Every structure is written in structure tokens, then in C-alpha cells.
Amino acid sequence: MAFPPRVLESWSSTTDKFFGEGFVLTGNVTEFLDPIFSSGVTLATVSSQLAAHLVIRKLKGDTIDWNKEYTEQMMQGINTFRSYVMAWYDGTLDTIFFSEKQDNAIKNKICSVLAGYVWDTTNLYVKDHSTALQKLARLIELEKKYSTKEE
Ligand SMILES: Cc1cc2nc3c(=O)[nH]c(=O)nc-3n(C[C@H](O)[C@H](O)[C@H](O)COP(=O)(O)OP(=O)(O)OC[C@H]3O[C@@H](n4cnc5c(N)ncnc54)[C@H](O)[C@@H]3O)c2cc1C
Numbered sequence: 001m002a003f004p005p006r007v008l009e010s011w012s013s014t015t016d017k018f019f020g021e022g023f024v025l026t027g028n029v030t031e032f033l034d035p036i037f038s039s040g041v042t043l044a045t046v047s048s049q050l051a052a053h054l055v056i057r058k059l060k061g062d063t064i065d066w067n068k069e070y071t072e073q074m075m076q077g078i079n080t081f082r083s084y085v086m087a088w089y090d091g092t093l094d095t096i097f098f099s100e101k102q103d104n105a106i107k108n109k110i111c112s113v114l115a116g117y118v119w120d121t122t123n124l125y126v127k128d129h130s131t132a133l134q135k136l137a138r139l140i141e142l143e144k145k146y147s148t149k150e151e
Helices: 039-059 066-089 092-097 104-114 132-150
Strands: none
Touching (some): 039 066, 066 092, 066 104, 066 132
16 A cells, blocks of 8 residues: 655654662663664663662662763763764765775774774774764865865
8 A cells, every 4th residue: 555655753762860769771761872873782781781780889888979880881882872873864974984995994993883882982983983983074075075186
């Protein structure tokens, strides 16, 4: 049966509070990102493991700074994934993926992020996730522009 095209929007959802008295949220219920780069299982397992370790420490009597030790840690990974999802939709990643000139060192770093290593802040493409892709895409575009002018 033919039907008009339908649009599904707002795939992502989040919550203001990741923890509270007697509970900690993990996985999808904490933050559901557009699953374009398979972030769901990584975020679910990493958040559950991190939360479980903190709960064990809390039950042993430790004082836990949940904002610093949980929310901030999770946001580091979530925000990195989000930068890549946005860069996918705005075309930045297309420019990088389909560039004629490929730099293997950069490629490895970006593949590492897409493989889920979004907490590895020794990787520039994690540490500067909000700007690094745009800078690289801009450089590729400039190189392309000037190489076509020279021909
Ligand atoms: C079609 C599809 C394909 C996907 N492909 C990928 C992929 O390739 N790679 C990837 O990384 N991610 C993928 N995802 C996303 C990934 O599956 C989820 O992000 C991940 O499973 C989230 O895990 P979770 O434990 O937080 O939530 P869930 O796996 O949704 O688990 C939540 C559990 O809580 C139970 N529950 C809900 N309410 C209650 C309640 N009131 N009381 C008791 N139990 C309750 C539910 O029954 C469920 O078992 C995909 C998702 C879908 C739908």
C-alpha cells in the first residue's frame, strides 16, 4: 500500500539527573543518542560498569562525588559521540572519509573513536572532539581548492 513519506525526528533523548538518593541511571535511560555509530552498547556497558564500581565503594562507606566521578565521566563519552553524530549529518565526516588524500595516523585516531574509545583523551580526536573534525575538513577543502587552481 502506498503512503506519503513519514519523518521520524528527535531520536536522541537525555535527562538532567544521572543519579539521586538510592539510584543511578545507566545506558539508554541516561542518554539515548542517534545510534549511527553504534554508541548504544558501549554507553550501556561502560556506564553500568562505572556505576557498579561506585555503588560498591558507596556500600563500603566511601564518599562519592557522583557529579565528578559519574556524570562528568559519562558526559565526556556522550559528548564525543555526539560530535561525531553531528559531523555525520552536517557533511563534515563525508569530506574527511572521501578525501582523496588520506593520512593513516589521523584515520587511525578517527577509527579509534568510532570503535568506541571515546574516553581516550590522549587521542586529539577525542580531546578536541568539538573542533578537530571541522578543522580537518576545512583543511581538506582548502587543499582541494588550491590544488584545483594550480592545475
Ligand atoms: C534495532 C536496534 C538496533 C540497534 N543496533 C545497535 C548497534 O548495532 N550497536 C549499538 O551499540 N547499539 C545498537 N542499538 C542500541 C542498543 O541496543 C541500546 O542502546 C542498548 O541496548 C541500551 O541498553 P540498556 O541496557 O540501557 O537498555 P535496554 O537494552 O533497552 O534494556 C532496558 C531493560 O529494562 C527493562 N525495563 C524497562 N522498563 C522497566 C521497568 N519499569 N521495570 C523493569 N524492567 C524494565 C526492559 O524490558 C529492558 O530489558 C540498537 C537498538 C535497536 C532498537
